[in-house]
Amino acid sequence: MASHWSNYANRSAQIVRDSLAKMLLMKGAEVPPREPRILFSFNTKEDIRQYATGCDADIGGNSTVHLDLDENPQHNTSIGKAATGVFWGEMRLDVKPGMEKKIRGGYAGFRNMNRPTIFGNMMEDVSNHHFLALRLRIAGDPRTHNSYYVNIQTDxxxxxxxxxxRLFFRRRDNAWEDIFIPFDNFVRTNSGEMSESQIKMYQEKIRSVGISLLGGNSAVTGKYELGIDTIRAVNEEDVEATSVSPHSP
Incomplete structure (x- = not known):
């Protein structure tokens, strides 16, 4: 409980600091800040508690989902971290008896939970950044590697x-890599289907970012595992400067 109220107070204080800084420095009249920003991290137990998970088992499927703290040095030493997050489980397409033809199996995912403050839910303004950057480590059954998606909900x-x-991986050897996705390349969907009307994302107020494994879309089953270190907002000049080399061990 103490941790919950501490997070609440810290988020509220951050909004006050950011608002005061904009007024005192008159940032609206200056060149917009372009430095990289960490939006979400997965390096402590407290970090992991900020995310919600879900899968088709919530409505009668048989897939499983977990988001845990991974303290395995073999996974984390190469990026200089003591711990990272790991999203894992088993993707299954079958459903529980009696649910046949009622639901479709093959889904698991996570996203950050709402972050309440005294001013309402905390949002992220990424309007001055062109790319979403995710530092990820792909493992698990190779059949699952092409069925991951990153999802953004705005206000x-x-x-x-x-x-x-969709997440496209260059590495398949259980090693870290940075994946950069232009915000303009995200597709608007609703109820799991692509919307006929494609409009520009409202980047000024990002409510949540998450990752899902959609095995049902591609008839994919198997054990899945995805390491995750950070989710960031960056610009063109940061893409190469902040990358984990695809040739690093």
């Missing part, structure tokens, strides 16, 4: 809109 006019982009 736009339609609350059920979800902005989605």
């Amino acid at each position: 736009g006019p339609i609350s059920t809109d979800l902005w989605q982009h």
Whole structure:
């Protein structure tokens, strides 16, 4: 409980600091800040508690989902971290008896939970950045590697809109890599389907960012594992400067 109220107070104080800084420095009249920003991290137990998980088992499927803190040095030493997050479980397409033809199996995912403050839920403004950057480590059954998606929810006019982009991995050797996705390349979806009307994402108020494994879309099953270190907002000049080399051990 103490941790909950501490987070609440810290988030509220951060909003006050950011607002005061904008007024005192008159940032609206200056060149917009372009430095990289860490939006979400997965390096402590407290970090991991900020995310919600879900899978088709919530409605009658048989997939499993976990988001845990991974303190294995073999996974983390190469990026200089003591711990990172690991999203793992088993992707299954079958469903529980009696649920046949009622639901479709093959889904697991996580996203950050709402972050309440005295001013309302905390949002992220990434309007001065062009890329979402994710530091990830792909493992698990190779069949699952091509079915991951990153999802963004904004505080736009339609609350059920979800902005989605598939994750494409260069490495397949259980090593870290940075994946950069232009915000303009995200596709607007609603209720799991691509929206006919594609509009620009409302980057000024990002409510949540998450990752999902959609095995049901591609008839993929198997044990899945995805390491995750950070989710960041960056610009063109940061893409190469902040990358984990695809040739590093």
